[in-house]
Amino acid sequence: MANHKEQIIGRAKHVSYLVFALAFCIVGRLIYVQYFDTYQGRSWASWQEKDFPTITIPAMRGNIYAVDGSLMATSLPSYEVGLDPTVAKEDYFRSKADSLGLLLSRIYGDRSPRDYTELVRDARRKKRQYVLLSNRYVTFAERQEMLKWPFFRSSGKVSARGGVLRAHYERYHPFGTMAERTIGNLDPETHRGQRGLEASFQTALAGRDAVGEAEKLSGGVYKPVVDGPDMKPEPGMDLHTTIDVNYQDMAESALRTTLEKYQAAKGCVVVMEVNTGEIRAMANLSRVDGKNGPRYIETFNHALAGGTDPGSTFKLATMMAMLERKVVSLNQSVATGDGIAKWGTRTIRDAHRVGFGTITARQVFEKSSNVGVHLLMRNYFYRHPDDFCRLLRQFHLDKKTGIHMLGEAQPLLPNPQMKGWSGQSAPSLALGYEMRQTPLQMLTLYNAIANDGYWVRPMLVRQVKLADEVKVDNKPYVSSERICSLSTVRQVQSLLRGVVENGTAKKIASPYYAIAGKTGTAQKIINGKYQVGKYSVSFIGYFPANKPKYSMVAMVDSPQGDNIDLLYAGAVAAPVFKEVADRIMAYDVQIQKPVRAKNQVDGPALMAGYADDLHTIDSVLGVKQRVGIEGWVEASKKGHWVERSTRADQVPDVRGLSLRDALFLLENRGLRVAIQGRGKVTEQSVEPGTVIKQTPGRQISLTLKEPVLASKADSTTTATKRHST
Incomplete structure (x- = not known):
């Protein structure tokens, strides 16, 4: 028993010796690292003592x-x-x-x-x-x-x-x-x-x-x-x-021209794709007065944060509400009289000073009759303002659009439960007053109508990427249900087209495509009162109206001029919309209708080109008989392809060539080219074969004309001959 106890004590001593030895090594190592070891040529102690910025x-x-x-x-x-x-x-x-x-x-x-x-x-x-x-x-x-x-x-x-x-x-x-x-x-x-x-x-x-x-x-x-x-x-x-720099340039250019013409205070243009909500252009310009006169620059995002009374563009929502409740028929008569109506202490006037007399409800909207809208609203919604406001909320007019961008203003849409509501509030709302809506928020309403009633959230950023890796992929948000019935959608679509065809925006009607939209001329509040002659004007709509691809809002604030009648939306804002829409229609070939060429019989056109291009065409079309020569070729009178001489020291024959091929041959020989017309080259001012050094000023003029199409019968014969080699 004693021996066993001594063995245990001996082992404990050995362990304690080892622990003391290990502790001694650790302490020694710490002292070495602290005072003797180095990092980048200096002791660790000096690193710790130094105060690094x-x-x-x-x-x-x-x-x-x-x-x-x-x-x-x-x-x-x-x-x-x-x-x-x-x-x-x-x-x-x-x-x-x-x-x-x-x-x-x-x-x-x-x-x-x-x-x-x-x-x-x-x-x-x-x-x-x-x-x-x-x-x-x-x-x-x-x-x-x-x-x-x-x-x-x-x-x-x-x-x-x-x-x-x-x-x-x-x-x-x-x-x-x-x-x-x-x-x-x-x-x-x-x-x-x-x-x-x-x-x-x-x-x-x-x-x-x-x-x-x-x-x-x-x-x-x-x-x-x-x-x-x-x-x-x-x-x-x-x-x-989603911004398109070409559309952005179109929007800014048209807006700046109008602001300068009318010496306006500010304005904005937003172009949005109907189906996706992708914003193609968002232009915001404000007037800044300086020593060299006024200039227009971007100082505030009016489209996003500029809440104001929308005026008559809000009549779209008013008409939608009445159609939803079936309290109006577009063909019913409305006696607007001399364009003046009283409602309590308030006088409601039409911009058309002599009045429209008796017109239909459709014409009330097309002509933007304040009195007409008032009379139609009086029949139902003045007695049921809660229902009117409920429908306006259904149209998404009481909330932000939710665009992924800071600074969007909160819309103000009064209702009977709010402080300040009175018997004059419903008439004001119906005409687009006593509220606050931004141009972008109003645009989403019109875009929903263009999209058959489905509301779409505006979008400015498609993706967020780190190098090639997509971190955020924003998809279009489209409401699952219509904001109103399809019947209402179809009726207001026809109303919006009628504004351009028969109403306040007749001047912007185009013979090439249809525009649908509504003008809005809102009086501005100055010193707490609405002022005649001080307007914020806008036009909101979409195009082409038969198959909408783009919606747009154009707003101009405080245009100036001697004639008040020339400061309304139809004269100021609508032309901005039209100019941008025209340029987009010319630019976006996907929405162009194919144009069928008329048959003409003026004889076959001169045919010439590069053999490699012809090989490609033959391959795509599956033509078995190929061009058997290389280089520049032309079609002979018998329909065969023959080689065309292109010596480097002589002016080449470029007749029959496309402008691209003609410029390639001429400019590579140091010739300066003047062009007239369009199509293929039919004439050249310097004879082919002329020595280039003898060409006066090394200049040559080309006349271009569109290729002449033969009749169907002649076309078939020509095509057969063309590949008879």
Whole structure:
């Protein structure tokens, strides 16, 4: 028993010796690491004693793209130029200082070479480790040139001798001020998005900056103390928007022209795809008075945040409500009389001073008769205002659109339960007053009608991507149910077309496509009172009306002129809509009706071209008989393809060629080409075969004409002959 106890005590002693030994080793190791071990040539104790500054390495901000991939906002580097004059050896510094001063003077132009040379010499005498050479940042191209300079030049064997180029990223908009308020901008101090998409998607665009301690090296350069994952910034993500730069340019151009013509205060245009809600253009311009006169720039997003009385464009909602409750028939008669009606203490007037007399309910809408709308509303909704307001909410007029962008104004839609409601509130609502709606919110109502009653949320950003990886994929939001019955939709669709065909917007009717929409002329409140002659005018609609693809709102605020009758929406806002719609219809070939050419019999056209192109055509069409020669060819009178001479020193025969092929041949020979007409080349001013050196001024004029089509019978014969070889 005693022996067993002694064995246990002996083993415990051995374990304790081992524990003491291990502890001694650990303490020794700690002392060694603390005072003798080194990291990057210095003891750990000195690292701990040193107070390192915290630096931030900014992440590359994401780009913003248009719908076609065009770059609308990006971050470009510019560079601060400095020098640590203590780095270079004395001989090098003495021999290169003058050259550096000369180069700096050339690129900046603000000081003499001697001044720059003295600047760096003085800094070296004072042993300054960093001197800023200019307050102006240089571009990337200038930086590349500077890297060849003395003090900045480096190679695999020799590093730069004190030259410092610090990168700073600046936001750049390749299209200038286009869609400026929609795209947004950055705070110059914090570099965070201030407004627009830059602010709305700040987190996604900004990425993650790297923040950590750094040691200051010679030359004013900072090196991270610990170069780990936390010191590597994560780049921001890219926004792929729905904006079409061509449509945006059309909208801004048409809007600016009208604002300047009427010296208006502000305006906006929004173009949206009916089925998807994708916004193709959002233009916002405000008048800014300066020394050189007024100019129009984007200072506020009126479409998104500019809530106001919509005026007569709201009559669409009023008519929809009456049709939903079946309290009106479009063919019923309405006695508007001389255009003046009383409701309590209020006088309701038509813009048409002599009145419309007795007209149909359809004409009430087409002519935008205030008295007519009042009389129709009086029959039911003045006694049931709750029901009227309930339907307006059903039309999505009491809530924001939910567009993914900060700053949308909350609509104001009064109801009988709200403070301030009176017996005059329902008549005001019916005519588009005593409320607040933004142009974008009103546009969604008209877009729903164009979309057969289905409400669509407006969309500005399709995708958010990190490189090629899609992080957010926004799909169109379309309501599962119609905002009103299909019967109501069809009736108001016909009303909106009638406004353009027979009503207040007759001047914008087009013989080529149908427009549907409504004018709105709202009196503005000044000093608490509605003022005659002070208007906010708008036109909202869609096109082509028979198969709507685009909806649009055009708004102009406070147009000026001597004749009040020429300041209404039909004269001011509707033409803006028409100009943009015309240009879109000409641009978007997918909505064009195919035009059938009329049969003409004027003889066969001269045929010529490049053999490779003809081989491709034959292959696609499955023609068995191919062109058997190469190079430039022409069709002979017998229908065979023969070679056409194209000597490099002579003017070629380009008759029968397309303009593209003709320009290729002529411009590659150094000839300047003047063009008249369109189609294929039928005449050339210089005879084929003329020596190019003898061509006066090396100029040649081409006459082009559209190809002449033969009749069906002749076409068949010609086609047969064309491939008879």
